[in-house]
Structure formats: structure tokens, C-alpha cells
Amino acid sequence: MTSFEPVCSTADLQVVDPATLPAYMLELERAAAYLDDAQRAQLRQAWVVGAAAHSGQMRSSGEPYITHPVAVARILAEQGLDVETLLAAILHDTIEDTALGWDDIASQFGPTVAELVDGVTKLDKLQFRDRQEANAESFRKMLLAMSRDLRVILIKLADRLHNMRTLGAKDPQSRQRIARETLEIYAPIAQRLGMNQIKSELQDLGFRALHPYRHAVLEKRIRAAPMVRREALVQIEANLAQRLTREQIPHRLISRVKSPWSIYTKMRAEAKSFAQVMDVFGYRIVLRTVADCYHALGVVHSVYKPLDARFRDFIAIPKANGYQSLHTVLFGPYGAPIEVQLRTEEMDLVAEKGVAAHWTYKEGGQAPNSAQNRAYNWISGLVESQHATGSSLEFLENVKIDLFPDEVYLFSPKGDILSLPRNAIALDFAYAVHTDVGNTAVAARVDGKLVPLRTRLSNGERVEIITAKSSTPKPQWLEYVVSSKARTAIRHQLKQMGHEDAVQLGHRMLDRALEALGSSLERVSAARLDAYLHEGRHPRLEALLADIALGNKMPSQVAYALARSPGEDAAPAPAHTALTQEKILITGSERGVISFANCCMPLPGDDIMGYHTAGKGIVVHRKECPNVAEYRKSPDRWVSIGWDHTVSGDFSAALRIEVDNRPGALAQVAAAIADAKSNIDRVEYLERDINVAVLRFSIEVKDRRHLANVIRKVRRLSVVLGVQRI
Template identity: 75%
Template sequence: MSDPAPVDHRIPAAAAPAEPVPDYVSALESAADYLSAEQRQLLRRAWAVGAAAHAGQTRKSGEPYITHPVAVAKVLAEQGLDVETLVAAILHDTIEDTPLSRESIASEFGETVAELVEGVTKLDKLHFADRQEAAAESFRKMLLAMARDLRVILIKLADRLHNMRTLGAQSPEARTRIARETLEIHAPIAQRLGMNLIKAELQDLGFKALYPLRHRVLERRIRTEPLVRREALAKIEAQLAQRLTKEGLHYRLVSRIKSPWSIYSKMRNEGKSFDQVMDVFGFRIVVGSVAECYHALGVVHAAFKPLDGRFRDFIAIPKANGYQSLHTVLFGPYGSPIEVQIRTTEMDLIAERGIAAHWAYKHDGGTATSAQTRAHAWIVNLIESQRSAGSSLEFLENVKVDLFPDEVYLFTPKGDIMSLPRNSTALDFAYAVHTDVGNHAVAARVDKKLVPLRTKLASGQRVEVITAPSAAPKPQWLEFVATSKARTAIRHQLKQLQHEDAVELGHRMLDRALEGLGTSLDRLPPPRLDGYLAEHRYPRLEALLHDIGLGNRMPAQVAQSLARSEPDTADLLAPQPPRSGEKILITGAERGVITFANCCTPIPGDEIMGFHTAGKGIVVHRMDCPNVADYRKSPERWVQIGWDRAVEGFFQALLRVEVNNHPGVLAQVAAAIAQAESNIDRVDYMERDTRIAAIRFAIEVRGRKHLAEVIRRVRRLAVVHGVQRL
């Protein structure tokens, strides 16, 4: 874009320029023929203002720059958007690229238009370290803009669509980058908002720009479709039309033509050849009412036999983006399946335009459509997730699950319907109900049967979550949840719990170190404590204790600094041997600040020692662990540690079991371990010959007594030659 010529910030007084109206403005007015004459005059006024503001600016193709925002407005007019959105689309680049101010737009066209223009402008003012970060952060900004007014994202999608239509003027590198971003971010958002027409065109233009040769080959194959196939399509269409007419239904029947992108996606994702993908006939039947949808379904099932298990009722249970339709697959007369979609005129409009269909804002006393309500609920849910996500990249990774939905529909105990992505578990359902329900979940009842939280759910099931006030998220939960809301909430809660435990552990360790020097935190002079915090840039005591708990600061050194009476006493860097006195006791409730070494897997009852490790807190080893010898070289990092009498929970232990090498032995050993009420985490074959096999089991036990019971039960088996704890 060339540099803008200096322009007066105020909007010109004339209603429109004297010269004839260009064709691109006439095309916009023709597309917006649903607006009143007064509203169309406002569009022309917006064009006059935009043309004056963008005077002298050109696109890379050489056209006047104003042709682009007017074309964006035309895309939105074809979707039936309100006049405020169209005016904002015409002016969407003025604040960023011209001297025209937000205040001028607000005084001339109203506050709503100014807010929409400003919302789109903020999306464009982004500078990033790399392309991956840009994609993630721009996506986050998009969602924030959408949360305020969904029309901002509609303008942005239309802007991207026109840019994709005119992508030829860009360099090859820019074409590739813009196309990939369109396929990964903009098209999925259009799909999630139910805007299938815009989504389909974005996907096809993105595919054409990213893989021009593949697109050209597929397009040519579709165009040169065999005559036999065209005749078969016409014959099926005639048979369906005849049956529907005989039943007295008023309908619109159209055959569905596959796009190059949809064919390419199926070939790639399902491993099918071009002929296999094309060997499916598709039809859409549009009728007047919901009752007629089910009537038409009966008619097509009478004409051709349906495939078992391929019927989907999205009218009774709509998709999350508001899409409604009946889907069925029939046996065709030529051995090829026939895919049929049946819906009402209104459903067809919503299927194509999504939240843009029947646009209604409450300032006219209207209420938002169901598609808008669902879209807004989805966005609000994502906004909650992004507040808890650690980074933009983590956030984008999380919501990719929601952008490509393949849903299961479930019932709450009260009979309400909830939709979740495919592969969702009972725990995902718990978090979908409420974050607090997920955080305290312990099990679930699926169709009145008790199941663990990792159980995958199927459509039509009734799910009830069982909670306990003392329950809390576990790191293992992240391994089996499928939704971004659950993953984000678990991570957030684990961070919170780890912080609390680190502060508590740090408090105990610092107090213990201070007691060895004849003082305590409570007896320290406040000015000395405040001075230490300020010197080391800690905003409050809690931050210092957190750092000690995580092993980033040594409690002995902090204690010496705090307890000294004179500034020059004691060498702060001198290693401090572990002091006798109170041990730190493990209760089993510690989350993230006490970890158990994999080299020796300590369990309650073992003699143990703790080693203070930066970023990990205390790592616990058995006293007989071979690695303890190395840790003796750093005595200042030793921590006296023991087991609390009331220690609870399960701890990992490793067993080496030698057995006869024949089929069924593994199952016998696993059964014996299960009878001793222990879970198996992992099984590995260590050694194997024709007669004897050595197997390593990672099992969960409550302590040494429980482990002894497991070993006794395994040794009793006739097939076992020996059991050894590793």
C-alpha cells in the first residue's frame, strides 16, 4: 500500500461525490437490496467518506484501495447483515491506514459503527516474534473481539475472504503463509459459527493457493465426470422427486456437488482413492416444516433401503453451532451409497449462513437467534479458558479440539442435552457441567452404572457425576481428557495446588532452619524481613516461601541472612550440614512439591532422605539408593524427611517376577496382584528365553506391608520362580 496523502481528520460535508457511482458500489447496493432506501443512502455516504479517506492509496493489484472494503461489505450484504455492519466494513481500515479518527466515525455514523471499526482495527495491530506466535495471539485477540460483538469477527472473515479471492497479487511466500493461516484459523472459525458458505469458499481458495497443482487435477477430474455417473445422478433425482410429489410434499431437491477441498480431505483423512470418494451420490431436500422433514425421511427410506447405523437426527439434537438437519445414507440402485440431508428452509439458511442468518440485535427489541446464542456461549467458554492458559500457543492448541468438532450428545440427570467432542470422557462431562464439579469429581454413573472418570462416552448416554469435597485434580487426568475446557481447568488448578503446597513446605523448611539458629519467622524483626524481601525483589513473604518450597532458594542460606545480627557475620555461601531436629513428614497430600525418585521408588515404611532440587522441591530417595552417595557431596541440599503416621494414597513400586514362559502366565500374575488390591501401571518383559521369562511390573501400593502382601500372593503361584523388589 502506498503512503496516504494528508487528509483533513473531519468528515467532508457533502453527502456523496458528484462523479458517477462506480460499478463496485452499485454491486454492493444491489446485494443490499433488503435494506431501506434510507439505509442504502447511508451505505453510499460511508463509501464517500471511505473513498475520501483512502484517496491516493492502491492495492498491490493497482486498483484503488477503497474497492477492497466495499467488496468486504458486499460479502456481508450477501449474508443479509444489518446496515451498521456494512458501514463498519466499508470503514474497517480507515482508523489504521488513514487520518480519519474514531471520534469522527462515531459522530457521523454512531457509536456502534465506531466500536465495530475499532474492534477490527485492534485485530490488525499485531507484531510478533514468529509466525506460530502470531497465529496463536491473533486468534486469542479474535476471540476477545468476538466476545464483545460477534459482528467484528464477521467483518474479519469477510475481509479474509476477499483477500483470498484477490490473492494473486501477493508474492508466492505470502500466498502460502496466508493460505495456511486461512485453513488453520479462519475456515474453522467460520465452521464453528455455522457459516458453511464462507467456510467452504475459504477452504477451497486456501487449498488452491497452498496446493495449486493438486487443486487443478481434482477440479479437472470433477469437471470431466463420466457421462454414466451424470445419468445415474439424474435417474436417482427423478425417482426421489416422483416419490416426494406423490406424497403431496412441497420441496426443493438439489444434488450436492463435492468441492476439490472436501474430496482432497476425504482422500487424505480416510485413505480413499478419488473414485471411492466420488462414488457417492449426495442430495439435499428442503421442505416447509419440521413435520415434513420426518415425512420426507419416510418417503426416501421407502424409495431406497437405508444403511444401518448411518441415520443422524440433528433436528432433535442440533450441533453446537446451531446446525439442524436429518442425515441418512441409502443403498443406491448402482451399488453406490446415496447421502441425503433433509431440512426446512430456515434450517437451510442457518446451515449456510450460521450466526449471520436472521441477524437480530436487542436494540430493536428482538432476541438473538439460537445460532447466535450457541455461538456466543461457545465464545464465552473459550474466553474463560484463555484467562487460565499459560501462553497463546497453549491456548491455540487447546481450542483446536473445539474448532474441529465431531460431537457426542449426552443427557444430564435432569434430561438436559449436552454436546461434547468425540472421545470425551466422564471427566470432560464433569467440567462441562461446571469447573467446580470437575475439580471435585471422583467417579460417574453412566446409565446408572458406576464407572471411572476416564470412561469414554457415547451419544445418548445419561451421565451423573459423583463428587467429594476433599477430591482434587491429579496430573494423570490430563492424559485422558478431550476438551480444552477440562484441560485448561485441570492445569490451572494443579498450578494453584502446587503453589499452595510449595508455600506451606517453604514455610516449614525456613522455620526449621531458623530454629537451628535460635529464632523463628514470628520472632524476626519486621524491618529485617521486609528489607530482605525488598533486596531480593519479592513482593511479599509468600513469594519467598514458594521459591524455597520449589528448591530455587536454600532455606539454610535464607535463614542465615534473616537471623544475622550484624551484616558481616557468617559466610552465607558456606554449605550447611543437615541439622538434627524435626523431620518434614510426608502425608501423601503433597501435590507437585515432593516427588519420588524413579531410580529407587520409595514407599511408606522405607528409610528415606530428601534432596532439595531447583524447580522440583524435594526429591525423595530411599537411603539404600545407589545415587545417595553422589548427593552426600552436597550436604546443604539434604532435607531430613520421614513418613507421617497417617500417610495416605498409593505409591509406585517395581517388581521383577520370574515365571514359566508359556501363554496365560501374565494373566495369572496380574490377577494375583489385583486380588491384593494393587493396580498395575506398566508391564515390561526384561529377559526372555524358551523356558523362563523375567517381567517387570510397576504397581501401586499403600506401603511396605501392602507390598509384602502383593509379593506373598504372587509367590504362591505355581508358575512363579521368584519375586524381587527393584
């Protein structure tokens, strides 16, 4: 291990006799035997400071609190982490739970250790609406600290691991909550960072706490596996070892058993019983070189036949967390599949310890290893996306989406490899390349074939994104994408576009209201406008205009307040009905501020009227809609609107169609609608008997003329008895 300057001088240390150390500190010293004498002296000094700070504090189990941070440091020492990380682990709860502050830690152990401690510290001292939001905000802060120093998450994972080991002291409700959080967040993060040892233990402990009975049953079934299977495994191991030795390939052959959590998730995902999960047991072959791995793979395949389509080469294309290995599944005796992994010693170390393998300082002169580089790239992407999220809870949900255990590996036109979550589509790939590419994407080429953006991608495909400057994200995209980066970028862009549309519509609505009073926005003095904005707590005019469009401010009231004389007393704004106002023309593409009522589904060409709804903007109704009579009771909320001549896009409509109830009738109607160039969103039966069926077709059309064309084509069918617009 590379040696580094101590974080504080030996002269500053309080000398602690090792003979006086408690048993838990001796365990830490044994685990940290790779440190030099001066560094171990710093650990003792940190223990003295931490024990004094936590004096009088006890854990739920009744032990002194200091035993917990020392145990966290021991977990990290077993991973071979540097002295700064171990010091921060011993002190990781001091800023949160004691009077010790950042400056105190920095003065004794250096600013880096203080920053690590601060990064792990939760935000319990701040006020949040509920515990869920507090946890989400704490997690957000931790990820930001991770982007500066990856060791923050290593401390947090070790902290969570020791808490899970001692979870029995908690009440049942707390055990369930902590276990669920561990399985949903911390175990996947450990997997994403390649720390397989910690991930497996977190999953096993979380499963045991969340479903104790299921865990106990599975553990018992694994121990009581049929002897015939165990005997077969011994024979398989002997056969593999014999053939590898005969080929003179130096190796370590390790048999392994799947964990209860791994078996449980497979049983649930594939709807299998324990007896049906055949690959409970497997082997790992550790070799010297990459060439030996491929040589050994050939030997293994000569002993037992491989199962088709179950071979994965993670050496040529590593996983996103840096994991490398060859995976193959063999057809063993008694028909049981046997999973075999082949990797080098270096790959085995990275697979088990991930980013903790060969830990290097940023200032240590060595470049971070592959796993660390990949981890930093992943975290940088999360930090970039968190700037665009509206809340900590939304950010946390995006991170959960991003923690998919399975990934697909894809190639860009230049040959770069990009990893995306399972079930990713071409649009996810576009946003993985760059946010601007995703925002302007219109189609994709997968292996040279032109495909829609919703096309699901498979391993090894070459993907090229086609863009157009005029293209913008669609709200429907949120229903298709699976990666957190794509979801966050789309939401951010839609919010931005929605705000711009709201400002423009609000401007037009305020102009109409001011014109009715014989004024205009240009005639309102700057002083009067500034006073009104200050009174309404609007930072600028755009915010007021957006509020008007969204229905939070009535344009007539704002217009009257701006148009009245400076000395004039405030009075109720005169009522201006929609019938007396000049129409505001809409194109239908106004995002977030114009919506179309589901009760009447207006189309371009219909006579329409808008109803101003707080928080929703203008809801458009047909004038013949049955609900209009009720809404007329609030004339101040009606907005006179009409269709702009540039209106375009697809609009929802519904048809009630009566048909002869005979085979093929539904298919004929659907074909006629498609022939009229209309998309079918949904079909449902409203009524059905032996002779007649009544169906509701939800379709998309351009305007009234398009709908009339659809109705004509449907009416011509011999199976159709009647058609009417709903």
C-alpha cells in the first residue's frame, strides 16, 4: 500500500497504551495491521476523541455508543481502506450527535477527515415535512459529498452494514423500515460500486429482517439439499479440476452456494418453487491471466455442454461497476444447470471489493482503478441530474430507477460502449449520449435499420440517433423511458417549455383584460407595476404572467389593479364576461396551461370556450358540452378562445359504434379507422348481447374534418349498425 503523510503530527497525539485498549479497539487494530505505527496511533487518538464526545450515549442494545463507529472502521479496515477513511469512520456521528464540530475535527485530524464526516452526517437538525423527505434530503446531500470524495459512500455502506448486523435491538416497525431502505437503496448502491461482499451481506440481512420466516425456510432448504445433488457437485468439481490440471492451467476452483435472497428473487421473478430453481450451486474458477480465462472456458465446455444463449463475456465488455468475468451455464449430470464464472485474481478482487480494491488517494500519484473511474462517472451523472429535479423525493426515486441490477451494453457509431438499464429504449440511449441529443431526437438507427424512439434495445446493438432542431420532448416520453437521466431531463425541459408557454398566454390574457379597461401593459408605469409585483410577491413580471395563465390570478382583477389611478381606492374589479372579450387564439400545443376537457373532447373546428381553473390554466370545452351550463355560473372564469389557423397535432376523440356481434366485426372496424389514418388509443365494450355489441373507440384525429372522414369510412361497413361521436 502506498504510504502517505500523517494527517496530524505525532507530537500532537495523546499517547495511548495499546494494553489499555478495549477488545473492540484491539479488533480494529488487528484488521488495520497494514497501517504503520504512526497511523495506528492516529486511530487510537480518534477513539479517545470519539469516546469522549459520545460519553454517556448508549446504543439500543445497551452497549456504549462508541462501539458502533469503531465497528464501522473495522469493516472498512477489512476492505483495506486508508487511514483518513478509518479516522472519519470512528468520528462519523460526532457532528450529528455530539458537541464536536467541523472545526474541532479539522484542527485535530485535518480538513479532509472533517469533510468526510460532514458528508456522512444526516440532516436531522433541519426541519422537514416528514421523515421520508428528511431521509431523501439526507441521501441527496450524501451523493453530493460522494461526488467530491467517494470514500463518503464507503463509510455510509459500512455504517449501514453494522446497523443491519445489530438490527435485533430495534423495534419491529423500525426493523422493517430500515431493512426495506437497505434492500431498495444501499444494497443496490454497493452492487453499483462493485462491492459484492458488502452487497451480499446487506441483502441477506435485509431479507432476514423483512421476511424472517421466508429467510429461515430457504436457509433450511439450502442446507438440506438432496444428497444426490451434493454428490453430483463433488463429482463435477473433481472432473473440472482434473481436466484443468491436465491442461496445465494454474487455477483456484471455488464452489459457491447462492444466497437465500438471490434464490428468493429468482423464485419471485420466474414464479418457480425452490425445487425448480436448479442453479442454487455453482463454481468460480480464478486464473492468472485473461488468456487463461478463455483457455479454461474451452476446457470447461469440453467437459460439460454449455446451455445455448447463457454465455456472457464481461471481460470484453465490463459491467458499469467495473465487474469483469466470463459467465457460462453448463448442462450437468441429472439435468441440473451449473453456473461457472471464470476470472483473473485481479478481477476477483475487484468483483468482491469494487471501488475499495487497491484504494488510491487523489493525491497519491496513482490513477484510480477502473471501478473507481466508473463509480465517479456514475455519481457525476447523478449530481448533474439532481440540479434539474424538483424535490429530494423525486431525486431519490430517480436514483432508485437508475439502480437496476441488469444492464444492456450498446455501441455508439464511433464504437464507444454505453451501459443502460434493462428494457432501455432508443430514447434512453439518446439522453445517455447528451441531453441536447435526447431533447431533439426524432428517430434512431439500430444496426443500420431505421426504428422509432420507443424501440427496446438489446445487448451489443449499434445505435445512432437522428435529431432535428425543431423537435422538442413530448410528455408521453415519460411513460416510455427507464433511465433516471432521461426522465429527469425530459421533466426539466417540459417544465421550462411549459413556463414559457404560460408566460406567453398570460401576457395575451392580461392584454385583453387591460384593453377592455381602455389601457395596455405599455401604459402601466414602471413604478405601479413594480409596486404590484412586490405586493403580490412576484420576483418579476414573467412570474405574474405565468400565474395568470395557470389560473392562480384572475386577469380582470390584475388588469383593474394595474389600470386604476395611483390614489384611487381599491374596489372590486368590474366583471368582464368572456362574451365581451376578444378571442384568444390557441394552437393546442400550449404545454401545461391549456388542457382539453375529457367530458366533451373538443377538436379544431368545434365552437369552444375556456374555463379558468386555479393551478391548471385554461380547460377547453365545446360550447354544447352539458357541463357548460354549470360553469356559466362563474362568468369571471370564462375565457373567450378560438382555434388559431396554425393549429396542428393529434387530438383525442371518442366514438360509440354499434356492430353485429359476430367474429371479425371488431377487426373490420379497427381496419377502417386505421385506413382513415387515425390511431386507436383504446377499445372497450359498453354493451354486448347475442346479436349486437356496442363499443367505445378512443382515437386520435387532426380536426373535425378528419373525424368526419373516420365516421364515413366506419359507416360504410356492413357490420356497423350505427356510429356517433361521444
